[in-house]
Amino acid sequence: MAFVVVTALILYWKLTDALVGLETTRRDLAEVQERFRRAIVDAPIPVIIFAEDGEIVLLNQNWIHSTGYSADDLKTIFDWTERAYGEAHANAEEAIRGLFSLDQRVDESDFQIRIRDGSTRVWSFSSAPLGRLNDGRRLMISMARDVTERRQAEDALRTSEERFRTLVESAPEGIFIQVDSRFRYVNTTAVTLFGARDADELLGQEVVDWFDPAERESITRRIALINQHRQIAGRLERTIRRPDGRHVHSEVNAIPIEYRGESGALVFIRDISDRKRAELQLTESSNSLRELTRRLLNLQEAERRSLARELHDQIGQGLTAIKMNLETALMRPEVLSVRLNDAKSLLDQTLDQVRNLSLDLRPALLDDLGLVPALNWYLDRFTERTGIETSLHVDPRELSVAPLVATTCFRTAQEALTNVARHAKASRVALHLTHRAGRLNLEIRDDGVGFDPLQATGLGLIGMRERVEDAGGSLRIQSNAQAGTEIQLSFAQPNTTAEGRDRRDEDHDSCR
Numbered sequence: 001m002a003f004v005v006v007t008a009l010i011l012y013w014k015l016t017d018a019l020v021g022l023e024t025t026r027r028d029l030a031e032v033q034e035r036f037r038r039a040i041v042d043a044p045i046p047v048i049i050f051a052e053d054g055e056i057v058l059l060n061q062n063w064i065h066s067t068g069y070s071a072d073d074l075k076t077i078f079d080w081t082e083r084a085y086g087e088a089h090a091n092a093e094e095a096i097r098g099l100f101s102l103d104q105r106v107d108e109s110d111f112q113i114r115i116r117d118g119s120t121r122v123w124s125f126s127s128a129p130l131g132r133l134n135d136g137r138r139l140m141i142s143m144a145r146d147v148t149e150r151r152q153a154e155d156a157l158r159t160s161e162e163r164f165r166t167l168v169e170s171a172p173e174g175i176f177i178q179v180d181s182r183f184r185y186v187n188t189t190a191v192t193l194f195g196a197r198d199a200d201e202l203l204g205q206e207v208v209d210w211f212d213p214a215e216r217e218s219i220t221r222r223i224a225l226i227n228q229h230r231q232i233a234g235r236l237e238r239t240i241r242r243p244d245g246r247h248v249h250s251e252v253n254a255i256p257i258e259y260r261g262e263s264g265a266l267v268f269i270r271d272i273s274d275r276k277r278a279e280l281q282l283t284e285s286s287n288s289l290r291e292l293t294r295r296l297l298n299l300q301e302a303e304r305r306s307l308a309r310e311l312h313d314q315i316g317q318g319l320t321a322i323k324m325n326l327e328t329a330l331m332r333p334e335v336l337s338v339r340l341n342d343a344k345s346l347l348d349q350t351l352d353q354v355r356n357l358s359l360d361l362r363p364a365l366l367d368d369l370g371l372v373p374a375l376n377w378y379l380d381r382f383t384e385r386t387g388i389e390t391s392l393h394v395d396p397r398e399l400s401v402a403p404l405v406a407t408t409c410f411r412t413a414q415e416a417l418t419n420v421a422r423h424a425k426a427s428r429v430a431l432h433l434t435h436r437a438g439r440l441n442l443e444i445r446d447d448g449v450g451f452d453p454l455q456a457t458g459l460g461l462i463g464m465r466e467r468v469e470d471a472g473g474s475l476r477i478q479s480n481a482q483a484g485t486e487i488q489l490s491f492a493q494p495n496t497t498a499e500g501r502d503r504r505d506e507d508h509d510s511c512r
Contacts, residue, residue, distance in 0.1 A: 046066050047062070047143050049130060050077045051140075052138045055077075057133075085114075106128070121146055122147050123147065128141055174190035174269040175267070175268055179262045179264035193240065193270075195246065211239060213241075215238050222236070249271070253269075296463075322346045366406060372394055372399075382417050390417075391431065393431065393432045393433070399440075401440060405493065412464050420446050441491075450483050471491065473492075476490075
């Protein structure tokens, strides 16, 4: 009997101890659950716990505060999807149902939601299974991060980059970015400038490999100066060597930048080939102008010497002889008649010499009667002096030429005929003066030995071209060996009226 009592006491004591331990465990579990609930409720991010039938088990304060919806508004997950996703709620609900087939945490995509005040936000969700309720229903916990500002910043950056890229791609100047001396970005203009097929042909290539070998060392030093010392490089001129072998003069300017976390340079490059050609042409023109000026001064001095010689040797001697005849006639009346006749003859010769000298300086016919009579007169004298046959064809038969154009045509014809006499070995020269479509044209053709216009450097041709261009016209020279030479002058001449013509030949042509 005593054994039974003791055994009963021991069992009671152990049972009591077990019950006390179970109660403690329950209290501990309840405390843990409360702490977990408080952690969820007070979490700094939106958190929601819901069952697979849609019941919302827990909605934390941050979710309520961020959306403006109360716990009474959101009894089920479907209350949330209808309010937050509007017409797209069915798709959202489908995605939520799919979460329950997972057995681990999943990071979902970003979703655009509408909150209570009608504005939209962008949330990024992460969800994970959370076991089951006592009744066996599965639980899911979803946490959200508001990434609206980040998305707006990303969109703004993307828009800014697109605008920048559009601006850069449409820039008339070549632009590229180099990092570690290699192309990392090139715009369309730069691709064209370097003569590449496309941007891929340049990307990753050494920048210096696309320039003239003689300049690569200086370019390497300049790149190092930018990349290592972050110094702005001033403008410099460099020569691009294209794959097809062509060389392009370029002007380069670079500034240091950070490109995707690496030190590099933003480089602006433009084609200055036209400018270099213009500079070369300007230099050549300046040299030609200086040489032409020197030659004109020499010609002026030669003309003055010739004029002085003519005045002294011919006109001076004639006047001296006339004076001597008159003095003799005064001193010896018996020879008065003879001396006066001799003086008259000398005076006539002197007047002819003065007239010829005046015509050589500038024919009065050019001012008084116009271009056609002046050309006829000059061609007559040219034929008499050289024996070379000449002809003048005028169409229309009667035309008027502006004084400046008339002088230019006459002087150019003079220079051309002088060259024919000196160099062409021609037997015939033909001039054609025509008016067509509002333009006056003068063509001078000979049947001489010809020459290569590209190799001709004589100042006579330069002077002819500059004289014609100064008068607003254009000059073209065509010549081939043993095929003669043709010089063409053309001037804008809107209207024509009667000026004068070759009266010796009614079919518009005159031959000498």
